[in-house]
Amino acid sequence: MxxxxxxxxxxxxxxxALVSKPLPWLKEKQRLAFEQFKSAKTPTRKIEHWKYNDxxxxxxxxxxxxxxxxxxxxxxxxxxxxxxxxEDAIEIFIVDGHIVSDISALRSIEGLTxxxxxxxxxxxxxxxxxxxxxxxxxxxxxxxxxxxTLSDGLLIExxxxxxxxxxxxxxxxxxxxENPAVSxxxxxxxxxxxxxxxxxxxxxxxxxxxxxxALQQTSIxxxxxxxxxxxRLNLEAETARQVSQVKTTLDRDAQLNSFYLGLGxxxxxxxxxxxxxGQNAECNxxxxxxxxxxxxxxxxxxxxxxxxxxxxxxxxxxxxADKASATFNGKIHIFQxxxxxxxxxxxxNLLLTNQAEVNTKPELEIYADDxxxxxxxxxxxxxxxxxxxxxxxxxxxxxAKKMLSIAFVQELLNQIKHESVRDYLSHLLDNYMVKxxx
Amino acid sequence: xxxxxxxHAKVEDKNILKGxxxxxxxxxxxxxxxxxxxxxxxxxxxxxxxxGYEATDGTATLNDKDLFxxxxxxxxxxxxFLAFQYPVEIPGVSNMEFxxxxxxxxxxYQQKEPLDAVAFMKLAREKCQEVNLDQxxxxxxxxxxxxxxxxxRNEIMQMMLLEPxxxxxxxxxxxxxxxxxxxxxxxxxxxxDPKRSFIIVTHYQRLLxxxxxxxxxxxxxxxxxxSGGKELALELEEKGYGWIDQL
Ligand SMILES: Nc1ncnc2c1ncn2[C@@H]1O[C@H](COP(=O)(O)OP(=O)(O)OP(=O)(O)O)[C@@H](O)[C@H]1O
Ligand SMILES: [Mg+2]
Numbered sequence: 084m085x086x087x088x089x090x091x092x093x094x095x096x097x098x099x100a101l102v103s104k105p106l107p108w109l110k111e112k113q114r115l116a117f118e119q120f121k122s123a124k125t126p127t128r129k130i131e132h133w134k135y136n137d138x139x140x141x142x143x144x145x146x147x148x149x150x151x152x153x154x155x156x157x158x159x160x161x162x163x164x165x166x167x168x169x170e171d172a173i174e175i176f177i178v179d180g181h182i183v184s185d186i187s188a189l190r191s192i193e194g195l196t197x198x199x200x201x202x203x204x205x206x207x208x209x210x211x212x213x214x215x216x217x218x219x220x221x222x223x224x225x226x227x228x229x230x231x232t233l234s235d236g237l238l239i240e241x242x243x244x245x246x247x248x249x250x251x252x253x254x255x256x257x258x259x260x261e262n263p264a265v266s267x268x269x270x271x272x273x274x275x276x277x278x279x280x281x282x283x284x285x286x287x288x289x290x291x292x293x294x295x296x297a298l299q300q301t302s303i304x305x306x307x308x309x310x311x312x313x314x315r316l317n318l319e320a321e322t323a324r325q326v327s328q329v330k331t332t333l334d335r336d337a338q339l340n341s342f343y344l345g346l347g348x349x350x351x352x353x354x355x356x357x358x359x360x361g362q363n364a365e366c367n368x369x370x371x372x373x374x375x376x377x378x379x380x381x382x383x384x385x386x387x388x389x390x391x392x393x394x395x396x397x398x399x400x401x402x403x404a405d406k407a408s409a410t411f412n413g414k415i416h417i418f419q420x421x422x423x424x425x426x427x428x429x430x431x432n433l434l435l436t437n438q439a440e441v442n443t444k445p446e447l448e449i450y451a452d453d454x455x456x457x458x459x460x461x462x463x464x465x466x467x468x469x470x471x472x473x474x475x476x477x478x479x480x481x482x483a484k485k486m487l488s489i490a491f492v493q494e495l496l497n498q499i500k501h502e503s504v505r506d507y508l509s510h511l512l513d514n515y516m517v518k519x520x521x
Numbered sequence: 522x523x524x525x526x527x528x529h530a531k532v533e534d535k536n537i538l539k540g541x542x543x544x545x546x547x548x549x550x551x552x553x554x555x556x557x558x559x560x561x562x563x564x565x566x567x568x569x570x571x572x573g574y575e576a577t578d579g580t581a582t583l584n585d586k587d588l589f590x591x592x593x594x595x596x597x598x599x600x601x602f603l604a605f606q607y608p609v610e611i612p613g614v615s616n617m618e619f620x621x622x623x624x625x626x627x628x629x630y631q632q633k634e635p636l637d638a639v640a641f642m643k644l645a646r647e648k649c650q651e652v653n654l655d656q657x658x659x660x661x662x663x664x665x666x667x668x669x670x671x672x673x674r675n676e677i678m679q680m681m682l683l684e685p686x687x688x689x690x691x692x693x694x695x696x697x698x699x700x701x702x703x704x705x706x707x708x709x710x711x712x713x714d715p716k717r718s719f720i721i722v723t724h725y726q727r728l729l730x731x732x733x734x735x736x737x738x739x740x741x742x743x744x745x746x747x748s749g750g751k752e753l754a755l756e757l758e759e760k761g762y763g764w765i766d767q768l
Binding site for chain 2: 469
């Protein structure tokens with residue numbers, strides 16, 4: 084069930100030998116993905132797609148696929164990691180890429196179906212196949228590697244007009260390993276017309292020095308008039324590495340509200356692809372990234388307006404401390420037919436030190452003429468005058484800096500609708516600030 | 522309580538204060554007047570500990586403690602308060618959160634019992650009323666979008682909450698209409714106490730009709746060039762600062 088990847092010599096790798104428990108119905112897509120993986124150039128800073136990422140760790144390193152832990156590992160996981168306290172969430176554990184929770188034993192909720200990839204019906208397999216977007220992955224060999232070697236995954240479906248009140252709370256946990264390990268995993272979400280769902284993805288990892296690489300993809304289809312709320316909370320330990328993608332396709336009148344948080348990880352890259360494919364669709368994407376020490380956190384977002392009358396609103400803010408770095412790449416692509424598109428994008432960054440670094444790269448590709456599009460990116464440091472003002476009122480410098488930094492991202496936190504998530508993150512932010520202010 | 526002796530200070534290699542001496546005793550009100558650029562605000566900044574405003578010679582003590590040995594926040598906690606000529610706006614930090622953090626810090630330093638949230642709210646509301654600011658201001662960002670007069674009243678409210686020993690008011694009267702001036706003056710007068718003293722920086726005699734000073738000083742080119750009683754303010758207004766140069 085495990086495989087070893089040697090990036091240097093990947094052209095000699097053989098797919099069937101890699102995946103010992105393949106998903107036969109996904110074979111063709113996997114073969115294509117694998118071909119692309121083999122022929123893609125090794126990521127270096129010379130390749131535009133990887134310009135800001137230090138991927139040198141791939142060189143000369145071979146990774147073995149993480150082993151499946153059995154359910155007993157959950158006791159350990161529950162002890163080690165703290166969780167968001169929901170009143171009524173459906174909790175699913177994914178450990179080292181493997182679905183460890185017993186899906187068949189989950190509470191059953193009318194209108195909601197959660198299925199393990201290897202338990203799917205032919206109709207469900209067609210859905211999963213439709214989400215295997217090799218084209219999308221073409222630039223990203225790690226996305227292709229993920230797709231090509233999948234043997235585990237989760238399909239989440241909501242039936243028409245069903246409003247699922249209980250959030251699905253997925254805890255992605257990476258445990259320490261002896262050898263350099265790669266984990267891979269995919270989640271497919273399919274909302275039928277007028278359905279509603281909230282998905283909370285919470286990423287955690289053990290703090291250690293093992294060489295790990297977590298690959299993950301979540302692919303979402305929102306049918307007409309459906310509503311989807313998505314949280315992606317990357318709260319791994321500082322030593323973690325993750326490369327992931329989130330792709331959402333919105334049909335007409337569909338609405339996406341998503342919130343991203345990046346904290347921790349020495350390398351954390353999320354590519355967010357959002358496609359407005361039906362008129363009057365709307366997305367609100369909010370994100371906060373807080374790299375400290377020598378961490379690197381990247382968000383690469385691409386919002387496509389393919390049809391007229393869609394709205395997109397994207398706001399990302401980052402605080403970069405110590406010698407950390409962040410990249411925010413915000414692309415808006417408005418197709419020729421997409422008249423009356425409204426696309427707003429705003430990115431603000433706060434550098435806490437002189438060594439902190441941010442690359443913010445707005446990209447506009449607009450082929451329609453009747454659109455409203457605003458795009459802004461700023462980089463600033465804490466305002467000395469504000470720090471001084473607070474000090475003259477008795478607040479010490481550290482606390483003053485903390486208050487000002489929190490204020491910078493608080494606005495975005497305040498918009499979080501789920502109180503339990505908001506409370507959890509406020510607390511986390513407090514701890515982060517204590518750490519950074521010292 | 523506040524003793525300034527032969528103070529020299531520079532900003533970005535430019536000497537601004539050039540041997541300023543002033544002693545303020547408990548309960549006294551001192552007015553400082555003087556032309557634009559003479560160093561009035563600089564004095565407030567140097568005393569309160571603003572970065573870049575460096576004392577190069579002389580001393581300043583508050584209750585015999587060397588001010589220049591303390592961080593800006595320690596000076597505030599020791600009882601020094603500066604009401605700014607131009608208060609900064611801090612969006613994202615609510616006025617309430619700010620005031621609470623400030624009062625908490627000062628009380629803790631002075632080893633007073635902390636105020637619980639309810640007691641603090643009550644106190645803050647009272648003070649708001651005293652300076653005629655709507656309570657909605659407590660929820661807004663610190664000075665965010667406040668009018669000039671609202672900012673000044675917010676400064677006075679902070680002074681009331683913190684109960685400092687030495688209050689420096691830097692042109693708190695500038696830009697106020699007559700009603701707001703009355704509110705600010707009432708606020709200051711309500712704070713007057715045999716143990717509390719004030720340094721009031723102003724260009725206008727008008728304010729001194731409401732807050733009657735014990736002494737008036739004229740600051741010119743970084744030094745106090747003339748001191749007198751409250752009648753000096755009247756004389757200055759009549760004759761203009763040009764008159765000073767001829768002294
Ligand atoms: N950061 C700075 N850099 C350079 N020069 C400065 C700086 N701050 C103040 N100064 C200069 O110091 C001098 C004194 O300024 P200050 O603000 O203390 O004057 P003031 O007496 O308060 O004037 P006003 O009546 O206009 O408020 C001025 O010449 C001013 O230009
Ligand atoms: Mg001034």
